[in-house]
Amino acid sequence: MSTAQIAFLKGHGTENDFVIIPDHDGRLELSPAAVALLCDRRAGIGADGVLRVVRSAAHPEARAMAGEAEWFMDYRNSDGSVAEMCGNGVRVFARYLQAAGLAEEGDLAIATRAGVRHAHIAKPGPDGEPGGITVAMGRAELPEGEVTVTVGEHDWPARNVNMGNPHAVSFVDDLADAGNLFAAPAVAPAATYPDGVNVEFVVDRGPRHVAMRVHERGSGETRSCGTGACAVMVATARRDGADPAVLGHPVTYTVDVPGGRLVISETPDGTVEMTGPAVIVAEGVFEASRFAVTV
Numbered sequence: 001m002s003t004a005q006i007a008f009l010k011g012h013g014t015e016n017d018f019v020i021i022p023d024h025d026g027r028l029e030l031s032p033a034a035v036a037l038l039c040d041r042r043a044g045i046g047a048d049g050v051l052r053v054v055r056s057a058a059h060p061e062a063r064a065m066a067g068e069a070e071w072f073m074d075y076r077n078s079d080g081s082v083a084e085m086c087g088n089g090v091r092v093f094a095r096y097l098q099a100a101g102l103a104e105e106g107d108l109a110i111a112t113r114a115g116v117r118h119a120h121i122a123k124p125g126p127d128g129e130p131g132g133i134t135v136a137m138g139r140a141e142l143p144e145g146e147v148t149v150t151v152g153e154h155d156w157p158a159r160n161v162n163m164g165n166p167h168a169v170s171f172v173d174d175l176a177d178a179g180n181l182f183a184a185p186a187v188a189p190a191a192t193y194p195d196g197v198n199v200e201f202v203v204d205r206g207p208r209h210v211a212m213r214v215h216e217r218g219s220g221e222t223r224s225c226g227t228g229a230c231a232v233m234v235a236t237a238r239r240d241g242a243d244p245a246v247l248g249h250p251v252t253y254t255v256d257v258p259g260g261r262l263v264i265s266e267t268p269d270g271t272v273e274m275t276g277p278a279v280i281v282a283e284g285v286f287e288a289s290r291f292a293v294t295v
Helices: 030-041 087-099 226-238
Strands: 005-013 016-022 049-055 071-075 106-112 115-121 135-138 146-151 154-161 167-172 186-188 199-205 211-216 251-257 260-268 271-276 279-287
Touching: 005 087, 005 115, 016 087, 016 260, 030 049, 030 071, 030 251, 049 087, 049 251, 087 106, 087 226, 087 271, 135 226, 146 167, 154 226, 167 226, 186 199, 199 271, 226 251, 226 260, 226 271
Parallel strands: 016 049, 071 106, 167 199, 211 251
Antiparallel strands: 005 016, 005 279, 049 071, 106 115, 115 135, 135 271, 146 154, 146 186, 154 167, 199 211, 251 260, 260 271
């Protein structure tokens, strides 16, 4: 345990918020308990998750990707559990690298536990606002099999979509039917998601325009979920008969989340791209010993 001062930043993407910890040489040890305390909104800094910024060459899970991506996004859910990917987190991670002078506008590769993700940082707008960030999220997998999601007395069929992490997407008449989403909705058969699942509830807003709420595995209901919005777009496109591989051209949907709006496209080769904002809102230091962070 150390009394060292640890630098951190706070950022969000469509109000999905993160504690960002620069640890370029991979020297810090973040236990699940430390992450949970950092994310605690009353006793800690408060966030939906932690983004630890580590050079890929310095992290055992990322060394094989170091030749393609200099930086590894070590993402943890707010309960301290490790997650494969976080779409909003990738955008915030890219914005941190830009703000720290470690990346410039244009293309950027980021290593994650779900593989390398390629981002593009747009130029600022005419008003000086930071440009949006587009992330190539990879291809969606659509495992076969029926899935049912239950909240209270309501149950709905769900589409199983994997975006590097698992999702169950249900179309509902009213987003309020999903309840408070603090607790994880029941999903059956349970064996479909042995490591838990992110659950999205979706309503139509207009042509190729939907809105969603989400329970994120390990975090509860969040204001936004990037991989969830991608899963929703793919599930909705298939429901609508708008498969880009069949149509031969990209398909784009607008996905409203409680914290803002994301634009999701899928190309004929199956690549899913997500575009949205990312903002750094604060920075400071915390005492390592207070949060049980080992240096």
